[in-house]
Amino acid sequence: MADLYNSIDEIMEQARKAVGHRVSEFNVNNRPLSKNNKGVIGQVVEEGVFHYPINSNHEADFANLGVELKVTGLKKNKNKLTMKERLVLNIINYMDEATVDFEHSSFWLKNRLILLIFYLYEYERNDFDFRFLEAFLHEFAPKDLEIIKKDWEFIHNKITSGLAHTLSEADTLYLGAAPKGAGHGGDLREQPFSNIKAKQRAYSLKASYMNTVVDTLFNKEKLEAIFNYEELAIKTFEELVEERLRPYYGKSENELFSMFGVNENAKSKFNILVGKMLGIKGVINKTEEFKKAGIELKTVRVEEDGHIEQHMSFPYFKYEEIVNEEWETAEINEKLSSTKFMFVVFKRKAGIFYFNKIKFWNMPFEDIEKYVKPIFEETVRVIRKGDIVKYDTGSKYLTNFPGSSVNGVCHVRPHDQKSVRNMTKGLPLPTPDKVTGLTQYTKYCFWLDRDYIIEVIT
DNA sequence: GCATGATCATGC
DNA sequence: GCATGATCATGC
Numbered sequence A: 001m002a003d004l005y006n007s008i009d010e011i012m013e014q015a016r017k018a019v020g021h022r023v024s025e026f027n028v029n030n031r032p033l034s035k036n037n038k039g040v041i042g043q044v045v046e047e048g049v050f051h052y053p054i055n056s057n058h059e060a061d062f063a064n065l066g067v068e069l070k071v072t073g074l075k076k077n078k079n080k081l082t083m084k085e086r087l088v089l090n091i092i093n094y095m096d097e098a099t100v101d102f103e104h105s106s107f108w109l110k111n112r113l114i115l116l117i118f119y120l121y122e123y124e125r126n127d128f129d130f131r132f133l134e135a136f137l138h139e140f141a142p143k144d145l146e147i148i149k150k151d152w153e154f155i156h157n158k159i160t161s162g163l164a165h166t167l168s169e170a171d172t173l174y175l176g177a178a179p180k181g182a183g184h185g186g187d188l189r190e191q192p193f194s195n196i197k198a199k200q201r202a203y204s205l206k207a208s209y210m211n212t213v214v215d216t217l218f219n220k221e222k223l224e225a226i227f228n229y230e231e232l233a234i235k236t237f238e239e240l241v242e243e244r245l246r247p248y249y250g251k252s253e254n255e256l257f258s259m260f261g262v263n264e265n266a267k268s269k270f271n272i273l274v275g276k277m278l279g280i281k282g283v284i285n286k287t288e289e290f291k292k293a294g295i296e297l298k299t300v301r302v303e304e305d306g307h308i309e310q311h312m313s314f315p316y317f318k319y320e321e322i323v324n325e326e327w328e329t330a331e332i333n334e335k336l337s338s339t340k341f342m343f344v345v346f347k348r349k350a351g352i353f354y355f356n357k358i359k360f361w362n363m364p365f366e367d368i369e370k371y372v373k374p375i376f377e378e379t380v381r382v383i384r385k386g387d388i389v390k391y392d393t394g395s396k397y398l399t400n401f402p403g404s405s406v407n408g409v410c411h412v413r414p415h416d417q418k419s420v421r422n423m424t425k426g427l428p429l430p431t432p433d434k435v436t437g438l439t440q441y442t443k444y445c446f447w448l449d450r451d452y453i454i455e456v457i458t
Numbered sequence B, C: 001g002c003a004t005g006a007t008c009a010t011g012c
Helices: A008-016 A040-049 A106-111 A142-160 A207-219 A229-234 A237-248 A253-259 A269-277 A288-293 A331-338 A365-384 A450-457
Strands: A067-077 A080-083 A087-091 A113-120 A131-139 A175-179 A188-191 A194-199 A201-205 A296-302 A341-349 A352-361 A389-392 A397-399 A410-414 A444-448
Touching (some): A080 A207, A087 A106, A106 A201, A131 A207, A142 A175, A142 A229, A142 A288, A175 A331, A207 A288, A237 A352, A253 A269, A253 A352, A269 A296, A296 A450, A331 A365, A341 A450, A365 A410
Parallel strands (some): A296 A341
Antiparallel strands (some): A067 A080, A087 A201, A389 A397
């Protein structure tokens, strides 16, 4: 490609010509809208805004200036703009990537400067009617880059250890290895140190990370940081968190609450407590690092005999939406594949809970495929067929949803304020229930079994 | 004791 | 008002 632009200023000036306009105004080659071409808006921008032909170069789009162009959608919910999805970067060639270091990686060579062009995604509109909102040159902050380097190293380690097939987006904090391409057994790629074919993946900037970029840009939000550059440069985020919390291991719950003046009745008491132990002013899930990485804190209370009382719940699913989902892009799959959890473990001794340890964890790719996928598929089947209720016991409805006896890892159970009998407003069903004739039902969600959680933390 | 459905309680 | 973390209740 001829170097059409000689400076970043020129590029930005050109980019800003699109802002406020609709995609259709730049469709100079009359590209058709197509479900099979998800990148069509990006192509229209390349041709119609920047006047260069589309390509699949390894180099950044504006190679002479090292700027990569990314066109991506934002959604508006409750007047707040958020990413429609993660920002997907280049595909990881496991064979090539294994041979380089970070400075020479395909990620760094292509994406160190990213020209982001945001458009407003509106479900009810034709894609070509979407309007461009903003053009912004993204450069990684030094602190973020330290975390991203370690993320890259983690991915690199899996490749050089012959474990590319176990990669998961939730393995890492800001830079992820996101699935790319349709599933169904296709899109498998060879890896250098194992005969097992690995799912094709691309580097991605996680939706959680990108949302903080969007927040800073559009909502002018500022977040409290836990660690500074010097700390992040020498240790991993997980090591730093562990280090700051370790002095409190072995202290009882009450001791900790009174030590830091935390109200024990507060619902977010553990969120507040962990924040205090880390030495920050606010709550943990509002900090820069936790928000960018999308880490979710979960407290786990281990009883004296080593079991835990509670299964772990996830947001409820909407019946009308879940029946239209494909496993590859299903909400529960995306959630488990991209979320890292921080377990704050308490152990009971002589009736009292003591702070035992923390553990960062994300559900392994193989477990998600082996245990969650069949539960998801059975759940969808049951809803589609109007087959939810098995029979009426007189006091409650027994269902055909896959329960906790199915595989010991994942199950489906109610999660609502109201039971089916007492509901005033349930969620609409796509198919009326055959046994009861109900057209709406109480909220259900996916759960991870407590025995599985126990296994994970020990 | 566990499976499974039902419900409470806090706080955004 | 409702999402979500936390628990309860019943029956096999």
